[in-house]
Amino acid sequence: MNEERKISVEEVDSVTSPPKARVDDTESLRETMERKRDYLEGFLSQTPSGVSPGEPGGDIYEGVIAALKEIYDPEIPVNIYDLGLIYGVDVTGDGHVVVTMTLTTPHCPVAESMPGEVELRVGSVPGVGVAEVNLVWDPPWDPQKMSDEAKLELGML
Numbered sequence: 028m029n030e031e032r033k034i035s036v037e038e039v040d041s042v043t044s045p046p047k048a049r050v051d052d053t054e055s056l057r058e059t060m061e062r063k064r065d066y067l068e069g070f071l072s073q074t075p076s077g078v079s080p081g082e083p084g085g086d087i088y089e090g091v092i093a094a095l096k097e098i099y100d101p102e103i104p105v106n107i108y109d110l111g112l113i114y115g116v117d118v119t120g121d122g123h124v125v126v127t128m129t130l131t132t133p134h135c136p137v138a139e140s141m142p143g144e145v146e147l148r149v150g151s152v153p154g155v156g157v158a159e160v161n162l163v164w165d166p167p168w169d170p171q172k173m174s175d176e177a178k179l180e181l182g183m184l
Contacts (some may be wrong), residue, residue, distance in 0.1 A: 087155060090155075
């Protein structure tokens with residue numbers, strides 16, 4: 028075996044530190060550099076347009092959702108919105124609200140009374156002129172449509 032050393036070690040008493048940047052040095056660079064256009068400047072200065080009352084985030088839409096969250100299924104201690112029984116809420120500009128919903132099964136004991144209760148509660152929201160409830164069975168309800176809060180309440184998470 029060849030026992031020749033390939034690494035050399037050099038001992039140094041001291042090392043000169045690199046020069047520190049000074050603000051005075053950058054003044055001359057600032058004059059020569061041109062600032063690039065900030066494309067976000069115009070975007071960030073825009074004010075958001077108002078949300079119409081019928082869109083998510085609007086007063087009527089959020090009021091309808093709050094009203095739906097006050098209606099509970101009599102057999103399951105979760106409101107019908109978090110239970111996933113509400114498939115859609117459509118609000119027109121003149122205050123006409125159409126709620127598309129289903130029930131857990133077609134043979135649900137509240138199949139006759141639940142749509143009427145939903146219609147009454149939605150109709151009592153300020154700004155709603157006419158409330159209509161469409162009860163659909165397709166697609167059928169399944170537990171995967173529930174919100175995480177409802178699953179947690181029922182011990183399914």
